[in-house]
Amino acid sequence: MGNVVVWVIWLVAAAACLFTGVRVVIATSPFSSALSLIGNLASLATLYLLASGEFIAAAQILVYAGAVMVMFLFVIAYLGGRADAPWAGGTKLIQAASVVTASALMAVTLVAVMLDAGGRLSDESDVDRAFGSPAEMGRLFLTDHLLAFEITSIVLLVAAVGGVVLGMRSQAEALADAEEAAQP
Amino acid sequence: MMGPGIPWYLAISAMLFSIGVAGVLLRRSPLIVLLSLELMLNAANLAFVGFSRLFGEMDGQVFALSVMAVAAAEVCVGLGLIVAMARRNLALDVDAFTELRG
Numbered sequence: 001m002g003n004v005v006v007w008v009i010w011l012v013a014a015a016a017c018l019f020t021g022v023r024v025v026i027a028t029s030p031f032s033s034a035l036s037l038i039g040n041l042a043s044l045a046t047l048y049l050l051a052s053g054e055f056i057a058a059a060q061i062l063v064y065a066g067a068v069m070v071m072f073l074f075v076i077a078y079l080g081g082r083a084d085a086p087w088a089g090g091t092k093l094i095q096a097a098s099v100v101t102a103s104a105l106m107a108v109t110l111v112a113v114m115l116d117a118g119g120r121l122s123d124e125s126d127v128d129r130a131f132g133s134p135a136e137m138g139r140l141f142l143t144d145h146l147l148a149f150e151i152t153s154i155v156l157l158v159a160a161v162g163g164v165v166l167g168m169r170s171q172a173e174a175l176a177d178a179e180e181a182a183q184p
Numbered sequence: 185m186m187g188p189g190i191p192w193y194l195a196i197s198a199m200l201f202s203i204g205v206a207g208v209l210l211r212r213s214p215l216i217v218l219l220s221l222e223l224m225l226n227a228a229n230l231a232f233v234g235f236s237r238l239f240g241e242m243d244g245q246v247f248a249l250s251v252m253a254v255a256a257a258e259v260c261v262g263l264g265l266i267v268a269m270a271r272r273n274l275a276l277d278v279d280a281f282t283e284l285r286g
Contacts, residue, residue, distance in 0.1 A: 006187030014196050021200050021223055025207035030215050037219050040200075044226055047196070050187055051237040056229075056245050063252055068222075068259050075263045076215065079270050083215055090279070098209035106202035110195055117191035124190060125240030136242060137249070145246050152253045159257030166264030 006050060013046035030083045034072045041065040052132045193234035201227035212277050214269070218262045225255045 016039065023036035041064045048057040076083050090098075113121070130136045141149045169177075200223055207220025229248040236244025269276060 003186050010187050010192070014192070017196060018199055018203070021203040024219050024223060025203055025211065025216070030213065033216055033219050037222060040223065041226065044230060047193065047230060048233050051193060051233050053233045053236070053245050053248075056233055056248055059249060059252060063256065064226075068256050071259060071263060072215075072219070075267060078267065079215075079276070082270055082276055083213065095210060099206060101209065102202045102206035105205055106198055109198035109201070113191050113194045113198065117189075121191045121194070121238065122189055124238050127237070127240050131237075131240070131242065132245060137245065140242055140246050141249075145243075148246070148250055152250050155257050156253060159260045163260045163264040166261065166268050 009046065010050050013043045013050070016040075016043040017047065028084075030076045031073075034069060034076060037072075038065050038069050041069070052127060054132045055134045055137045056132065058134075190234045190238045193237075194231055197227045197231040197234065200224075200230065212279055214262075214266050214276055214278050217278060218259065218266070221258070221262075222255060225251060 020036040020040040020043065024033050024040060027033040027036060041060055045057040045060040045065075048060060204220045204223035204227060207223065208217050211217055211220065229251055232244040232248040232251070236242060236248075266276065274280070
Protein backbone atom coordinates (compact mmCIF):
# COMPACT_ATOMS: atom_id res chain seq x y z
CA MET A 1 0.00 0.00 0.00
CA GLY A 2 2.74 2.41 0.98
CA ASN A 3 4.52 1.41 -2.18
CA VAL A 4 1.62 2.52 -4.38
CA VAL A 5 1.44 5.91 -2.66
CA VAL A 6 5.18 6.46 -3.20
CA TRP A 7 4.84 5.50 -6.86
CA VAL A 8 1.92 7.90 -7.37
CA ILE A 9 3.74 10.79 -5.68
CA TRP A 10 6.87 10.04 -7.68
CA LEU A 11 5.03 9.90 -11.00
CA VAL A 12 3.15 13.15 -10.30
CA ALA A 13 6.39 14.90 -9.31
CA ALA A 14 8.22 13.56 -12.37
CA ALA A 15 5.41 14.60 -14.72
CA ALA A 16 5.30 18.07 -13.14
CA CYS A 17 9.07 18.29 -13.45
CA LEU A 18 9.04 17.54 -17.19
CA PHE A 19 5.98 19.70 -17.89
CA THR A 20 7.39 22.75 -16.12
CA GLY A 21 10.78 22.12 -17.75
CA VAL A 22 9.20 22.30 -21.20
CA ARG A 23 7.26 25.40 -20.11
CA VAL A 24 10.52 27.15 -19.16
CA VAL A 25 11.75 26.72 -22.72
CA ILE A 26 8.58 27.37 -24.72
CA ALA A 27 6.91 30.14 -22.66
CA THR A 28 6.83 33.45 -24.52
CA SER A 29 6.94 35.70 -21.47
CA PRO A 30 10.06 35.55 -19.28
CA PHE A 31 7.84 35.81 -16.19
CA SER A 32 6.08 32.53 -16.93
CA SER A 33 9.44 30.94 -17.72
CA ALA A 34 10.81 31.93 -14.31
CA LEU A 35 7.63 30.87 -12.50
CA SER A 36 7.73 27.51 -14.31
CA LEU A 37 11.31 27.06 -13.14
CA ILE A 38 10.14 27.55 -9.55
CA GLY A 39 7.59 24.75 -10.07
CA ASN A 40 10.33 22.65 -11.63
CA LEU A 41 12.60 23.16 -8.60
CA ALA A 42 9.78 22.28 -6.20
CA SER A 43 8.97 19.03 -8.02
CA LEU A 44 12.67 18.16 -8.09
CA ALA A 45 12.76 18.69 -4.32
CA THR A 46 9.97 16.09 -4.05
CA LEU A 47 12.07 13.65 -6.07
CA TYR A 48 15.08 14.31 -3.81
CA LEU A 49 12.92 13.56 -0.76
CA LEU A 50 11.89 10.21 -2.26
CA ALA A 51 15.58 9.38 -2.84
CA SER A 52 16.29 10.05 0.87
CA GLY A 53 17.92 13.43 0.32
CA GLU A 54 16.10 15.37 3.02
CA PHE A 55 18.70 18.09 3.47
CA ILE A 56 19.17 18.55 -0.30
CA ALA A 57 15.41 18.92 -0.72
CA ALA A 58 15.22 21.59 1.98
CA ALA A 59 18.24 23.44 0.56
CA GLN A 60 16.70 23.26 -2.92
CA ILE A 61 13.55 25.02 -1.75
CA LEU A 62 15.32 27.57 0.49
CA VAL A 63 18.31 28.48 -1.68
CA TYR A 64 17.08 27.83 -5.20
CA ALA A 65 13.34 28.37 -5.28
CA GLY A 66 13.70 31.02 -2.59
CA ALA A 67 16.79 33.17 -3.01
CA VAL A 68 17.99 32.57 -6.57
CA MET A 69 14.57 32.72 -8.22
CA VAL A 70 13.64 35.90 -6.35
CA MET A 71 16.76 37.47 -7.86
CA PHE A 72 15.62 36.31 -11.31
CA LEU A 73 12.14 37.76 -10.84
CA PHE A 74 13.61 41.08 -9.62
CA VAL A 75 15.79 41.37 -12.73
CA ILE A 76 12.90 40.47 -15.05
CA ALA A 77 10.74 43.09 -13.36
CA TYR A 78 13.58 45.64 -13.58
CA LEU A 79 14.05 45.03 -17.30
CA GLY A 80 10.30 45.27 -17.94
CA GLY A 81 9.38 45.05 -21.61
CA ARG A 82 13.02 44.85 -22.67
CA ALA A 83 13.19 41.31 -21.31
CA ASP A 84 10.87 40.11 -24.09
CA ALA A 85 13.61 39.17 -26.52
CA PRO A 86 12.99 37.39 -29.83
CA TRP A 87 11.75 33.86 -29.33
CA ALA A 88 14.22 32.03 -31.54
CA GLY A 89 16.96 32.99 -33.92
CA GLY A 90 18.54 31.42 -36.95
CA THR A 91 16.91 29.75 -39.89
CA LYS A 92 14.31 27.02 -39.65
CA LEU A 93 17.11 24.58 -40.42
CA ILE A 94 19.14 25.70 -37.41
CA GLN A 95 16.10 25.42 -35.16
CA ALA A 96 15.30 21.94 -36.43
CA ALA A 97 18.95 20.95 -35.96
CA SER A 98 18.84 22.20 -32.35
CA VAL A 99 15.79 20.08 -31.57
CA VAL A 100 17.33 17.04 -33.29
CA THR A 101 20.58 17.50 -31.33
CA ALA A 102 18.77 17.69 -27.99
CA SER A 103 16.59 14.66 -28.84
CA ALA A 104 19.62 12.64 -29.95
CA LEU A 105 21.39 13.48 -26.68
CA MET A 106 18.31 12.33 -24.76
CA ALA A 107 18.02 9.12 -26.79
CA VAL A 108 21.69 8.20 -26.24
CA THR A 109 21.48 8.79 -22.48
CA LEU A 110 18.17 6.94 -22.12
CA VAL A 111 19.49 3.91 -24.03
CA ALA A 112 22.64 3.90 -21.89
CA VAL A 113 20.51 3.97 -18.72
CA MET A 114 18.13 1.29 -19.98
CA LEU A 115 20.94 -1.08 -20.98
CA ASP A 116 22.14 -1.07 -17.37
CA ALA A 117 18.73 -0.79 -15.72
CA GLY A 118 18.46 -4.49 -14.86
CA GLY A 119 22.10 -4.86 -13.84
CA ARG A 120 24.32 -2.58 -11.79
CA LEU A 121 21.72 0.19 -11.53
CA SER A 122 19.12 -1.99 -9.84
CA ASP A 123 20.96 -3.25 -6.75
CA GLU A 124 20.64 -0.31 -4.39
CA SER A 125 22.47 -0.33 -1.10
CA ASP A 126 20.51 -0.32 2.13
CA VAL A 127 20.68 2.98 3.94
CA ASP A 128 19.76 3.86 7.49
CA ARG A 129 17.65 6.76 8.72
CA ALA A 130 20.68 9.06 9.06
CA PHE A 131 21.26 8.97 5.28
CA GLY A 132 20.72 12.46 3.86
CA SER A 133 19.96 14.02 7.24
CA PRO A 134 21.26 17.54 8.05
CA ALA A 135 23.44 16.13 10.87
CA GLU A 136 25.19 13.70 8.54
CA MET A 137 25.61 16.38 5.82
CA GLY A 138 27.12 18.76 8.35
CA ARG A 139 29.52 16.09 9.59
CA LEU A 140 30.68 15.35 6.03
CA PHE A 141 31.11 19.03 5.18
CA LEU A 142 33.25 19.65 8.26
CA THR A 143 35.37 16.50 7.96
CA ASP A 144 35.76 14.72 4.61
CA HIS A 145 34.76 17.63 2.38
CA LEU A 146 36.14 20.58 4.33
CA LEU A 147 38.24 21.82 1.40
CA ALA A 148 35.23 21.80 -0.97
CA PHE A 149 33.23 23.68 1.66
CA GLU A 150 35.88 26.39 2.03
CA ILE A 151 36.38 26.72 -1.74
CA THR A 152 32.62 27.10 -2.15
CA SER A 153 32.68 30.07 0.22
CA ILE A 154 35.48 31.70 -1.80
CA VAL A 155 33.56 31.11 -5.06
CA LEU A 156 30.49 32.79 -3.57
CA LEU A 157 32.59 35.74 -2.32
CA VAL A 158 34.20 36.22 -5.74
CA ALA A 159 30.78 36.05 -7.41
CA ALA A 160 29.41 38.68 -5.03
CA VAL A 161 32.37 40.99 -5.76
CA GLY A 162 31.90 40.32 -9.49
CA GLY A 163 28.23 41.23 -9.25
CA VAL A 164 29.09 44.53 -7.54
CA VAL A 165 31.77 45.36 -10.15
CA LEU A 166 29.36 44.58 -13.01
CA GLY A 167 26.72 46.76 -11.40
CA MET A 168 29.06 49.73 -10.86
CA ARG A 169 28.82 52.71 -13.16
CA SER A 170 31.95 53.08 -15.26
CA GLN A 171 33.89 56.35 -15.12
CA ALA A 172 33.01 57.13 -18.74
CA GLU A 173 29.31 56.71 -17.95
CA ALA A 174 29.58 58.96 -14.90
CA LEU A 175 31.42 61.63 -16.94
CA ALA A 176 28.81 61.52 -19.71
CA ASP A 177 26.03 61.91 -17.16
CA ALA A 178 27.84 64.82 -15.48
CA GLU A 179 28.29 66.60 -18.84
CA GLU A 180 24.65 66.08 -19.65
CA ALA A 181 23.67 67.54 -16.31
CA ALA A 182 26.03 70.54 -16.76
CA GLN A 183 24.40 71.58 -20.03
CA PRO A 184 21.43 73.90 -19.60
CA MET B 185 13.60 0.85 -1.66
CA MET B 186 9.95 1.73 -1.94
CA GLY B 187 8.79 3.24 -5.19
CA PRO B 188 10.76 3.69 -8.41
CA GLY B 189 14.35 2.51 -8.73
CA ILE B 190 17.38 4.57 -9.66
CA PRO B 191 17.04 4.08 -13.47
CA TRP B 192 13.78 6.07 -13.31
CA TYR B 193 15.58 8.99 -11.67
CA LEU B 194 18.33 8.85 -14.28
CA ALA B 195 15.74 8.80 -17.09
CA ILE B 196 14.06 11.95 -15.73
CA SER B 197 17.49 13.53 -15.33
CA ALA B 198 18.38 12.77 -18.97
CA MET B 199 15.08 14.19 -20.25
CA LEU B 200 15.43 17.36 -18.16
CA PHE B 201 19.00 17.88 -19.35
CA SER B 202 17.91 17.56 -22.99
CA ILE B 203 15.11 20.08 -22.44
CA GLY B 204 17.74 22.46 -21.06
CA VAL B 205 20.01 21.87 -24.07
CA ALA B 206 17.10 22.59 -26.42
CA GLY B 207 16.40 25.82 -24.50
CA VAL B 208 20.00 27.03 -24.75
CA LEU B 209 20.15 26.22 -28.48
CA LEU B 210 16.72 27.60 -29.41
CA ARG B 211 16.05 30.69 -27.34
CA ARG B 212 17.77 34.02 -28.00
CA SER B 213 16.99 35.91 -24.80
CA PRO B 214 19.96 35.71 -22.39
CA LEU B 215 17.48 35.45 -19.48
CA ILE B 216 15.87 32.32 -20.89
CA VAL B 217 19.29 30.88 -21.76
CA LEU B 218 20.26 31.36 -18.10
CA LEU B 219 17.02 29.68 -16.96
CA SER B 220 17.71 26.75 -19.31
CA LEU B 221 21.21 26.47 -17.84
CA GLU B 222 19.57 26.13 -14.43
CA LEU B 223 17.48 23.25 -15.83
CA MET B 224 20.66 21.47 -16.95
CA LEU B 225 22.38 22.00 -13.58
CA ASN B 226 19.34 20.62 -11.79
CA ALA B 227 19.24 17.58 -14.07
CA ALA B 228 22.86 16.89 -13.10
CA ASN B 229 21.93 17.33 -9.44
CA LEU B 230 19.12 14.80 -9.77
CA ALA B 231 21.58 12.27 -11.21
CA PHE B 232 23.97 13.00 -8.33
CA VAL B 233 21.27 12.38 -5.74
CA GLY B 234 20.14 9.22 -7.54
CA PHE B 235 23.64 7.76 -7.71
CA SER B 236 24.24 8.78 -4.10
CA ARG B 237 21.20 6.66 -3.13
CA LEU B 238 22.36 3.81 -5.37
CA PHE B 239 25.77 3.48 -3.75
CA GLY B 240 24.61 4.39 -0.25
CA GLU B 241 27.33 7.06 -0.04
CA MET B 242 26.48 10.66 0.75
CA ASP B 243 29.33 12.16 -1.28
CA GLY B 244 26.97 12.64 -4.22
CA GLN B 245 24.65 14.76 -2.09
CA VAL B 246 27.58 16.85 -0.87
CA PHE B 247 28.55 17.44 -4.49
CA ALA B 248 24.96 18.36 -5.38
CA LEU B 249 24.99 20.98 -2.64
CA SER B 250 28.26 22.41 -3.99
CA VAL B 251 26.69 22.54 -7.46
CA MET B 252 23.82 24.56 -5.96
CA ALA B 253 26.30 27.09 -4.52
CA VAL B 254 28.14 27.38 -7.83
CA ALA B 255 24.80 27.83 -9.62
CA ALA B 256 23.95 30.68 -7.26
CA ALA B 257 27.31 32.30 -8.07
CA GLU B 258 26.70 31.82 -11.79
CA VAL B 259 23.24 33.42 -11.57
CA CYS B 260 24.73 36.38 -9.67
CA VAL B 261 27.32 37.08 -12.38
CA GLY B 262 24.96 36.23 -15.27
CA LEU B 263 22.21 38.55 -14.06
CA GLY B 264 24.84 41.24 -13.42
CA LEU B 265 25.92 40.93 -17.06
CA ILE B 266 22.32 41.12 -18.30
CA VAL B 267 21.62 44.24 -16.24
CA ALA B 268 24.88 45.83 -17.47
CA MET B 269 23.84 45.04 -21.07
CA ALA B 270 20.43 46.59 -20.51
CA ARG B 271 21.95 49.74 -18.97
CA ARG B 272 24.18 50.25 -22.02
CA ASN B 273 21.04 49.99 -24.20
CA LEU B 274 22.26 46.89 -25.99
CA ALA B 275 19.69 44.54 -27.48
CA LEU B 276 18.99 41.59 -25.15
CA ASP B 277 19.62 39.06 -27.90
CA VAL B 278 22.51 36.61 -27.73
CA ASP B 279 22.77 36.59 -31.55
CA ALA B 280 23.44 40.35 -31.58
CA PHE B 281 26.82 39.98 -29.85
CA THR B 282 29.29 39.15 -32.59
CA GLU B 283 32.32 41.30 -31.67
CA LEU B 284 34.36 38.37 -30.39
CA ARG B 285 33.57 36.22 -33.40
CA GLY B 286 36.83 35.09 -35.03
